[in-house]
Amino acid sequence: MENVVRITRTLRAAAAAALLLTAAACGSSGSGGTASPGGLNPPDLKAPSALGKPEGQVNLVAWAGYVEDGSNDPKTDWVHDFQKQTGCQVHSKVAASSDEMVKLMKTGEYDAVSASGDASLRLIASGDAAPVNTALVPNYKDVFPDLKMQAWNSVKGKAYGIPHGRGANLLMYNTQKVNPAPTSWSAVFDDAARYKGHVTAYDSPIYIADAALYLKATRPELKIKDPYALDQKQFDAAVALLKKQNADVGEYWSDYLKEVSAFKSGDSVIGTTWQVIANLAASEGAKIKAFVPKEGATGWSDTWMVSAKAKHPNCAYKWLDWIVSPKVNAQVAEYFGEAPANAKACALTSDKNFCATYHAADTAYWKRVAFWNTPIEQCLDGRTDVKCVPYAKWVQAWTEIKG
Template sequence: MRRYSSLKAAAAACSLLLVSACGMLSDSSPSSSSSLHPPHLEAQSELGATEGQVDLISWAGYVEDGSTDPKADWVSPFEKQTGCQVHNKVAASSDEMVRLMKTGGYDAVSASGDASLRLIASGEAAPVNTDLVPNYKDVFFGLKNQGWNSVDGTAYGIPHGRGANLLMYNTQKVSPAPASWSAVFDKASPYKGHVTAYDSPIYIADAALYLRDARPELHIKNPYALDQKQFDAAVDLLKKQHADIGEYWSDYLKEVSAFKSGDSVIGTTWQVIANLAKGEGAKVKAVMPVEGATGWSDTWMLSSKARHPNCAYEWMNWIISPKVNAQVAEYYGEAPSNIKACQETSDRAFCDTYRATDENYWRDIAIWTTPVEQCLDGRTNVTCVPYAKWVQAWTEIKG
């Protein structure tokens, strides 16, 4: 999925506007995956003595000890403070993370929403006692008790950060400036061979999100809760789009290169990619289309088989502490999960660039959530298409 090295956001024109913490940290209507019925597991009630080590699975750039970049090291001070030696396995995809967690050899994982419900439903992820994570109180409300990291109000992880899947285009070659996802679906033919899309089964949700507005008769409410008719419509749209696709991307560096060379002129992106492409001279702009967008939020989840749970809790609290969360967010290229991290970033405009404090912005983002048979939009009279069938369909879409 995502692979990051040292990143710096482009400077924003405006300064960071810190909004009232009460609006960021509390609200009356959290959502959770109430239709999911995971095995009954009890959260840890108290912390014990640390075990001396912790075994993690993460995206590249999340667990840095200075070996990749001497300036990026938040592992060494953690080890010194807690006595927990960090052993980390970098995973290349959500599927790999799920497979590794099922071995029982790891304590925690930085799971994205397209993996988290699979881990919860299978019993691989344990409920998390957020009272044992002091920094959790400062996590943005929009990341707490959400459909990808909780079930019926029970937290199954600690939010790490979030990002949106935006529409990026070459300002010199794409005209008029696009404002809708129709530019990569129904109106993509003028750019045939130069359209790019994210290479993952979860991209089916992008088509569903577009169809939610483009074809209201389908009655799509949640792009991750698709009955067979809705799913078939999304898959059909993507099969048609395939004729216009020049490249599917999963490595962000390849997308930067493709937009610089002109091989790609329009397609899905992340804010960090747009910043890097601009910084390297590409004439690009990234926008939020009128339909909204999908997005991702990574969650540190505790293995139900964790051999070092106390060190894992110490890690989860450490990685979302303000200073460390700011370091990771800037290095990786995402909005931090801790509101106080915005006061710790080296680039004072960083949280403006990544819209970290703008909860209205995030309400238009459909965060990746694992599709399951129990429809996540609350319907009980139909069965929704589970993720395994999304994987099969993605192979067919790509031909």
């Protein structure tokens, strides 16, 4: 856990509204072609049919902990072996948010990015990410099938990246102070007043989807199909629920070490979390449990995508194959605290129970997770008779929710 402690997955979905690509970038009439059912209409870009000679370097944008060369921890290094085997020197830039990743990829200075679902559709729609020829990534064959060709990493049957890892947003509670044991997200929404001042929530506009997921189960008259595809009425209901919850929230968290500290001290007794936080809190003596409630949960799945303007596409493809190779994918997953994408990685983790803890191969578990996606005006659930609320409006609403 010492390695993981240094990684702060800060505000992955935080964004500056003025910089977001919303409806204008997603499904605009000027991009050509026929809009997909979800309204996404990307430029007609082609994936390479073959690879050429490596260019000698690759420039990456990544989350902290994804491109480790031993400088943060001498025992954690999967970059130098890659450089020796491919001749591609790695230059990486750590991004603190999905919005920063989108901005950096627009410069054309980077060859590949480890995008989450709240950024990937923006990169696809704007033409900043190119389709990927998965046949040129040999280790792709061993990626868990339920990570392939999903709504956040493919469009119209085209793959736009190689899955890297995934995680769920869990409900965590103090087993000594929360009784009876919760089974539902109602504990932090409709029943939050029971723990007034001691409820915690993830500090990001994408958390609106957590409220929408709960309303999908508890208010069927809203007819919510997809927590990332909300028409105005559905969106207003989610925002109203979060404004009500705000009165009972003691702290919104983005730095997970602060959440660990809050659960250890008792300042927080119930709220959303990640598996790595639960593991760390328990290892430090906190009396907690974390689980997916009966309504399911939101979650994140990261995808390595190649820039449409990549100056070093051959080295980029070499990196994509390397980062999901069994040994390296196992190393990254353990260091970062997530389920690996490559099924063969599970046999190579230092903790032999790691994949069981993170539900890596548990298909039924992941079917209960609604992975982050980018809300756009053209509803992702396929509706064409209404407009959905784009992410820029989610950002504005989040400011209002927090007061």
